[in-house]
Structure formats: structure tokens, C-alpha cells
Amino acid sequence: MDKVILHCDLNSFFASASCLNHPELQRVPVAVCGDVKKRHGIILAKNQLAKRAGVKTAQAVWEAQQTCPGLVMVPPEYQLYMELSETVKHIYERYTGKIEPFGIDECWLDVTPARITKDYGTQLAHEIRRTIRRETGLTVSVGVSWNKIFAKLGSDYRKPDAVTVISRENYQKIAWPLPSSELLYVGRATKKKLDRVGINTIGEIATSPELLLKSLLGKNGLTLHAFANGNDMSPVQPVDHTYGVKGIGNSMTTKHDLTNDIEVKQAFLILCEMVAYRARKKKLQGSVVGIYLRDKDLTHITRQVSLPRPTFIADEMVNYAMTLYKANWDAAQRPIRSIGIRIHKLSPIGKYTQLSFLDPKHIYLQNLEYTKDDINRRFGKQAITRACLLSTKVAESNPEEQHVVHPLSFFRR
Ligand SMILES: [Mg+2]
Structure with missing residues (x-):
């Protein structure tokens, strides 16, 4: 029996959320953008009015202003986005427990009933769409299909505030x-x-x-x-709620392009320190390390590797990140503008570490990490740092201010 899968995509989420929060913005073209002064001068999101005027996501701010002279720029409001995203997820939960988030504003829902009636998915999709609009003021576009890939295609097909069904009967015509x-x-x-x-x-x-x-x-x-051909059989995979997070990651757009391996390693060191610290704070470790690299043309790659044993140690993460980088990219040929790292397949620290007593270096590094945490806790975040980061232009970037949100499909695979 075929499944009934919905893909729900909140329309222009960041911009819509900001407009809801500031009603005076409802009738003007609005774009959410990073810091104009630094290198994040790109459009993260735009509302319908700005979109109609030709403003595009990932466009440079100066370019967007030329395209749309009355464009109002607002900074991102991450806290607001997280809260709204949660509210919407609670609405989905009324219909199914099988919810797989895909970024902050998209989810797959497996709503397969015991017995499928005709138009079941379509009717439910409309109900969810109306409920979200009524209760939050946001609009959502929903794709309905028997597989995740076509459901996703459907939510992109018509928006905002729309439902598109891609069925076995019409997929050749629509998709x-x-x-x-x-x-x-x-x-x-x-x-x-x-x-x-x-x-x-x-x-x-x-x-x-x-x-x-x-x-x-x-x-x-x-x-x-x-x-x-519609032969995607992958199930909708709910996030493991015991850990609350699927992965821990940081990324940054550097002030200067990274043009050699040393700079790349320094950038990974900064990011891995942050990621490892956040993991330890949550008492979690990761079994997979993934990297994200993007050049100035917005072309990007993501690569990941499964680890022989989970880690919460920055140095180990850096080594894996550098191996992935060296196998897939050469900064001298293709300077890097944006770089990220993420660990996932998380487990509680201590659960799978019984092997570590065989490896004194691992224990040594673990203790070193805890000691660093201790020093930072007692004397402040800048109290201890790596010598190799003291005189680097890479260190001028502050990943802490920038984590989580990225306009492109950051580590979505
Ligand atoms: Mg969206």
C-alpha cells in the first residue's frame, strides 16, 4: 500500500516571521539580511513584495537595493524563528507523530491512515494549511505524494498558501x-x-x-x-526527541577568502572548538563529522565521514574535517568564502566510551577539553586560546554570532 506523505514548507519564513513581529512592515518590500558591514551582506530571505520586485535569496545587499530601491532591511531574529517553528511543529503533531524536519521551515509528515480514502491526503493538507494560517498568521505550501521526493517537489510547485498533489496518475504530467x-x-x-x-x-x-x-x-x-521515477522509499524519520537536536554545527562567512590549507585549518579549529564545547555542554558526542565549503560563486559541497568512535574533542573533529577537505577541495585553486562543520548521530557522553581506556591519547585529550571548559568557565571565554589562532585574520570572524542559520541548503542531506 502506498503511503500518504506531506511536505510542508513555510513560505518566505524569515521574512514572514519578521513582518508578523513588526506589523508596520506588512505593506513594504522587506528583506532579512546579515550584517551589511561584514561579508554577510547577502539576502537571507525576502517577503512577497520584495520577491515580486526581483529580490533574490543569496543576492548581495547592494544588488538587491538596486533592484528594489524601497527595500527595507531587517536583521535576522533567530529566537523568533525558533519559537514560531516550534509552534508550527506542535500543529503538525496533532496529525501525526511521524515528522521529519528539513531545515527550520520545512517538514515531512507521514500521515498514512489505516485505510486510505480518496483525496484523504489533499483534504488533510488543506486542513493543515488553513490551521497554520489561522493560528500563526504564517502561510505554508504543501506537497502531497506517495514518496518524500515528490511531496517536496509539490510544496515547491505552487506557493504561497497552496496544496499540490503529485500522484501516480499525474506525476509524469506535473513533475x-x-x-x-x-x-x-x-x-x-x-x-x-x-x-x-x-x-x-x-x-x-x-x-x-x-x-x-x-x-x-x-x-x-x-x-x-x-x-x-518516484521510487524513493525512504521513510519519514522523526528526530530523536531524547536528544532534541539532530546535530550540532557552526559555520561562518570569513572576512577574507581562505586561500591555503593553514587558513582552512585555523577556521576549522575555531568552529570545532565551538561545536565541541556545545556538545560537551549538552553532554553529547557525535559519530559523524560533516563539513561544508562554499566559494565566492555560492557553489558549495558537503562531505561527511562516520567515525570509528564518537567524539566531543575539538582536535579529533579538526583532523577529520581536514581529511575531508583535502580529499575534496583545494583552497589555493578555489578560495573559500564560507565554511562549516557539524557533528551528528549524537549519543550521550559515556555511553560508548568503554574502549577509550585502551587509548591513553584519547583520555588525555578528553581531560584537556574538560580542563579548558573549566578555565573558560572561571576566567571567561577568551581566557585560553590556541597559539596558532593568536595572529590570524581568520580569527577575526566570530562563529558564535552566526551559527545555525544559513540561506542555502546547509548540510541538508
Ligand atoms: Mg520555506
């Missing part, structure tokens, strides 16, 4: 004519490769020989072929 880049996980690099061999639409991915896609994109080619 297949769309450009390949609309398919989840077809990023810029993948799209380029597909374009080169004349595969431009989702339908063309679906009907291309698997062998061709495999030779072009490796294993990912086969995955995309399956996705384009």
Missing part, C-alpha cells in the same frame, strides 16, 4: 517537465553535468538509461534515476 534542478539533490555541479549530455528535465533523468547516469554521476546517478 517530468520541470527542470532537473528542481529535483532534490540536483545541485549546481550535478545540473551542469546533466546539461552537458542534454538531460535538462526531471523526465529526462527518469527516462535516461541508468548506465549513462551512473557513468556520469556515479552512484548518485542511480539514486536520481529512482527519485525521478
Whole structure:
């Protein structure tokens, strides 16, 4: 039996939230942006009026102002976004326990009933859409399908405040004519490769020989072929509520582009110190380390590695991050503008550490971390730092102010 899966996407979430919080902004074009003075001068989100005037997410602030002269800039209000996101999740919980968040403003819901009646998913989608608008003032677009990929496609298809059904009967008509880049996980690099061999639409991915896609994109080619045909069987995976967080990550846009391995390592050190500290504070450790790298053209990659044993130690995270970086990127060739690290598959500290007594260095590093925490707690955050970070331009960036929110699909895989 097919499932009934919804993908709910809050429309222009940051901008809508800010407008709700400041009613005087309701009737003007509004963009949420980072600090204009530093390098974060890009648009994080915009409301419908700004969108209609041609303002785009990730556009430079000066460019957006040229496109839309009356544009009002507001800073991000992360606390507000988190609270609203929670409120909306509580609404979803009235309909199902199977909720998988995808970023702060999107969720998949598995609402499969014991017996599916005709239009069940559509009716429920409309009910959820109306409830969210009535209770929060936000609008949501909902995709309804038998799989997650097409449900996501549906929520993108028509917005704001809309429902799109992609069924076994209509998917070739609705999904297949769309450009390949609309398919989840077809990023810029993948799209380029597909374009080169004349595969431009989702339908063309679906009907291309698997062998061709495999030779072009490796294993990912086969995955995309399956996705384009609606053969995504992955279940909606609820976040493990015992830990409350799925991963701990920090990212930063550096004031200067990073152009060599030493700078990259310094940036990872700063970020890993933060991530490791936050993990220890929550008494958690991660079994997977992931990195995010972006150049000035907004082209980015994410890579991750599973660890032989979970860690909450900054030095260990840096080593894994550098290995991933060296295997996938060369800053000398392609300067880095934005960099991030994240640990996930979290578990409570102590649960899987029985092996550590075999490794004195690991114990030594653990103790060192706890000692550093202690010193910082007693004498302030700047009390102890790494010598290699004392005279670096990378250290001028402060990741603490910037964590969590990123306009692009940061570590979404
Ligand atoms: Mg959204």
C-alpha cells in the first residue's frame, strides 16, 4: 500500500516571521539580511513584495537595493524563528507523530491512515494549511505524494498558501517537465553535468538509461534515476526527541577568502572548538563529522565521514574535517568564502566510551577539553586560546554570532 506523505514548507519564513513581529512592515518590500558591514551582506530571505520586485535569496545587499530601491532591511531574529517553528511543529503533531524536519521551515509528515480514502491526503493538507494560517498568521505550501521526493517537489510547485498533489496518475504530467534542478539533490555541479549530455528535465533523468547516469554521476546517478521515477522509499524519520537536536554545527562567512590549507585549518579549529564545547555542554558526542565549503560563486559541497568512535574533542573533529577537505577541495585553486562543520548521530557522553581506556591519547585529550571548559568557565571565554589562532585574520570572524542559520541548503542531506 502506498503511503500518504506531506511536505510542508513555510513560505518566505524569515521574512514572514519578521513582518508578523513588526506589523508596520506588512505593506513594504522587506528583506532579512546579515550584517551589511561584514561579508554577510547577502539576502537571507525576502517577503512577497520584495520577491515580486526581483529580490533574490543569496543576492548581495547592494544588488538587491538596486533592484528594489524601497527595500527595507531587517536583521535576522533567530529566537523568533525558533519559537514560531516550534509552534508550527506542535500543529503538525496533532496529525501525526511521524515528522521529519528539513531545515527550520520545512517538514515531512507521514500521515498514512489505516485505510486510505480518496483525496484523504489533499483534504488533510488543506486542513493543515488553513490551521497554520489561522493560528500563526504564517502561510505554508504543501506537497502531497506517495514518496518524500515528490511531496517536496509539490510544496515547491505552487506557493504561497497552496496544496499540490503529485500522484501516480499525474506525476509524469506535473513533475517530468520541470527542470532537473528542481529535483532534490540536483545541485549546481550535478545540473551542469546533466546539461552537458542534454538531460535538462526531471523526465529526462527518469527516462535516461541508468548506465549513462551512473557513468556520469556515479552512484548518485542511480539514486536520481529512482527519485525521478518516484521510487524513493525512504521513510519519514522523526528526530530523536531524547536528544532534541539532530546535530550540532557552526559555520561562518570569513572576512577574507581562505586561500591555503593553514587558513582552512585555523577556521576549522575555531568552529570545532565551538561545536565541541556545545556538545560537551549538552553532554553529547557525535559519530559523524560533516563539513561544508562554499566559494565566492555560492557553489558549495558537503562531505561527511562516520567515525570509528564518537567524539566531543575539538582536535579529533579538526583532523577529520581536514581529511575531508583535502580529499575534496583545494583552497589555493578555489578560495573559500564560507565554511562549516557539524557533528551528528549524537549519543550521550559515556555511553560508548568503554574502549577509550585502551587509548591513553584519547583520555588525555578528553581531560584537556574538560580542563579548558573549566578555565573558560572561571576566567571567561577568551581566557585560553590556541597559539596558532593568536595572529590570524581568520580569527577575526566570530562563529558564535552566526551559527545555525544559513540561506542555502546547509548540510541538508
Ligand atoms: Mg520555506
